[in-house]
Amino acid sequence: xxxxxxxxxxxxxxxxxxxxxxxxxxxxxxxxxxxxxxxxxxxxxxxxxxxxxxxxxxxxxxxxxxxxxxxxxxxxxxxxxxxxxxxxxxxxxxxxxxxxxxxxxxxxxxxxxxxxxxxxxxxxxxxxxxxxxxxxxxxxxxxxxxxxxxxxxxxxxxxxxxxxxxxxxxxxxxxxxxxxxxxxxxxxxxxxxxxxxxxxxxxxxxxxxxxxxxxxxxxxxxxxxxxxxxxxxxxxxxxxxxxxxxxxxxxxxxxxxxxxxxxxxxxxxxxxxxxxxxxxxxxxxxxxxxxxxxxxxxxxxxxxxxx
Amino acid sequence: xxxxxxxxxxxxxxxxxxxxxxxxxxxxxxxxxxxxxxxxxxxxxxxxxxxxxxxxxxxxxxxxxxxxxxxxxxxxxxxxxxxxxxxxxxxxxxxxxxxxxxxxxxxxxxxxxxxxxxxxxxxxxxxxxxxxxxxxxxxxxxxxxxxxxxxxxxxxxxxxxxxxxxxxxxxxxxxxxxxxxxxxxxxxxxxxxxxxxxxxxxxxxxxxxxxxxxxxxxxxxxxxxxxxxxxxxx
Numbered sequence: 001x002x003x004x005x006x007x008x009x010x011x012x013x014x015x016x017x018x019x020x021x022x023x024x025x026x027x028x029x030x031x032x033x034x035x036x037x038x039x040x041x042x043x044x045x046x047x048x049x050x051x052x053x054x055x056x057x058x059x060x061x062x063x064x065x066x067x068x069x070x071x072x073x074x075x076x077x078x079x080x081x082x083x084x085x086x087x088x089x090x091x092x093x094x095x096x097x098x099x100x101x102x103x104x105x106x107x108x109x110x111x112x113x114x115x116x117x118x119x120x121x122x123x124x125x126x127x128x129x130x131x132x133x134x135x136x137x138x139x140x141x142x143x144x145x146x147x148x149x150x151x152x153x154x155x156x157x158x159x160x161x162x163x164x165x166x167x168x169x170x171x172x173x174x175x176x177x178x179x180x181x182x183x184x185x186x187x188x189x190x191x192x193x194x195x196x197x198x199x200x201x202x203x204x205x206x207x208x209x210x211x212x213x214x215x216x217x218x219x220x221x222x223x224x225x226x227x228x229x230x231x232x233x234x235x236x237x238x239x240x241x242x243x244x245x246x247x248x249x250x251x252x253x254x255x256x257x258x259x260x261x262x263x264x265x266x267x268x269x270x271x272x273x274x275x276x277x278x279x280x281x282x283x284x285x286x287x288x289x290x291x292x293x294x295x296x297x298x299x300x301x302x303x304x305x306x307x
Numbered sequence: 308x309x310x311x312x313x314x315x316x317x318x319x320x321x322x323x324x325x326x327x328x329x330x331x332x333x334x335x336x337x338x339x340x341x342x343x344x345x346x347x348x349x350x351x352x353x354x355x356x357x358x359x360x361x362x363x364x365x366x367x368x369x370x371x372x373x374x375x376x377x378x379x380x381x382x383x384x385x386x387x388x389x390x391x392x393x394x395x396x397x398x399x400x401x402x403x404x405x406x407x408x409x410x411x412x413x414x415x416x417x418x419x420x421x422x423x424x425x426x427x428x429x430x431x432x433x434x435x436x437x438x439x440x441x442x443x444x445x446x447x448x449x450x451x452x453x454x455x456x457x458x459x460x461x462x463x464x465x466x467x468x469x470x471x472x473x474x475x476x477x478x479x480x481x482x483x484x485x486x487x488x489x490x491x492x493x494x495x496x497x498x499x500x501x502x503x504x505x506x507x508x509x510x511x512x513x514x515x516x517x518x519x520x521x522x523x524x525x526x527x528x529x530x531x532x533x534x535x536x537x538x539x540x541x
Contacts, residue, residue, distance in 0.1 A: 052393060055539040071536045073395045081393055085386035085541065091317070097390075103310045104394035146390065 005030055006154060006185035007051060012060035014046055021046040022209045024060075029187065033180035035196040035217070036189040038206035044189040045084055047206065048158050051187070052081045064154055077105060080147035084158035086139070090132035094118060094142040095125045098149050105150040117149040118142075122171060136163035144172065148179070155179055157188045161195055173198050228252065229269040230293040233262045233276065240283035248275040260288070308400045311391065315378050315408030325416065328370045332420025335361050339424030354430030355504030358438045359495045362421040364476060367442050368491070370417050371449040372467040375409040379531070380457025386541045393540075402454070402531035406524070410450045418442045430502065437501030441494040448490040448520030451527030458534050487511070490520045 005028035014021045022043040038044045049055045050062050053069030053076075062068065067075050089097055095114050102110035102117075115125040121141035131142060140160055147155060157176070161169050176199060180186045190196050196203060196217065203220055205213040213220050235241045242254040242262045250271035255263045266272040269292065280287045338357055342348045379401075382388040391401060418439050425438040456470075457463040479489030486492040497516040498504065511519065 077395045087385040
């Protein structure tokens with residue numbers, strides 16, 4: 001595989017009025033699948049729009065295949081985009097929609113190209129229904145088909161798995177990996193951590209418009225698992241339980257709140273899970289509830305940004 | 308470009324929209340018929356006034372506004388413009404195809420009812436010819452202008468209506484300087500000259516009356532192309 005960067009982003013900042021959507025972001029991408037991970041509002045869609053030339057950076061430079069993408073129709077022959085928005089040309093059939101893309105790309109046989117692309121995403125090219133009658137999953141696959149109909153070198157997909165059932169997700173994930181293996185640069189955005197794990201090994205993590213982490217997925221996953229966790233334990237003897245928990249090596253600190261709550265900080269959530277019940281037994285305390293307070297993706301990203 | 312043209316055409320020509328706009332044209336037909344049936348009306352004078360005040364001041368700009376502001380404005384607002392924008396297509400082709408599609412739908416909706424209305428007044432063949440020519444020129448001028456407006460600003464309808472009422476209907480009639488910048492004034496001149504009807508206070512020559520609105524439409528297509536080059540796409 002070539003190591004030449006296909007996408008180069010250098011100190012890119014984009015603001016809309018007073019709102020900074022992405023700030024000082026730099027990265028390069030080569031061939032293969034890269035996941036762009038981040039919570040909603042992190043700046044993922046803005047980043048993808050910058051890469052496709054749908055908007056210009058306020059500062060910094062974006063280069064795709066060596067060219068600036070904004071107002072560069074010649075480059076659009078080499079880029080395919082699955083946008084996030086729902087709207088499509090609703091009265092068209094899926095085949096007509098993809099054929100339109102093929103025609104505008106100047107392909108010699110738009111109909112055949114459309115049928116081929118629809119076949120790749122497992123849709124029936126002879127389905128005459130308008131796309132407004134399609135299920136969410138079918139619509140997503142039509143959007144993928146129009147993005148790959150012209151066999152682009154760069155494929156950019158904005159949350160393409162949203163609304164799909166597990167079988168459809170698996171199929172599209174395999175398709176993205178295949179596109180990457182065939183020598184394309186594929187960038188897929190998602191806000192679902194477990195989903196990203198299946199795309200491939202390279203990940204860019206965005207949070208609050210900044211690059212929170214970048215690199216191999218497994219390294220980042222490890223980093224996420226190693227971060228401090230906070231767990232709330234509800235018990236009838238909070239002081240005794242807190243004392244017992246503090247003897248565990250996995251516990252960094254414990255704080256009693258009110259008559260029933262102990263908030264525990266740990267660097268090893270798994271070890272804490274194993275330590276809670278013995279500690280409760282030792283303290284002769286009843287456990288009513290054990291709840292992680294920061295296990296959501298947002299807090300993971302906050303940690304990565306604040307690291 | 309023909310693919311884009313057909314796409315815009317099919318997006319615009321929904322049955323509800325066309326019927327609604329035709330109903331506006333029918334208003335002119337009813338008024339034309341009433342003038343024709345009246346014993347006291349002067350068919351040529353009253354017919355020309357009706358076409359100028361109802362057709363060229365209201366029906367032509369409003370119908371063209373509804374259609375032209377939607378042709379790129381709707382895909383821009385609902386996000387489908389990206390499926391046209393992110394293709395190796397020159398921006399002037401997008402702008403021209405969109406404007407042409409809007410004109411294709413607007414022209415018959417404006418010209419046919421008003422020509423029928425002019426005929427029903429009994430003002431003669433010259434009034435009908437003048438009506439058709441003036442309306443067609445008005446649609447071309449407004450078509451380019453409102454296509455640009457639909458792309459340039461969200462909720463283009465109220466702004467377009469404000470332009471029609473305030474600029475075309477009020478400010479542009481304040482004096483020779485402003486009338487020369489009014490599509491309506493030029494098309495009324497064309498109507499008056501061709502129909503040989505009553506002359507307005509301000510009149511352009513025949514060639515100016517034709518050229519200025521058409522030129523305005525062409526310049527607006529250029530600005531629409533520029534806008535497509537420069538703007539952000541959702």
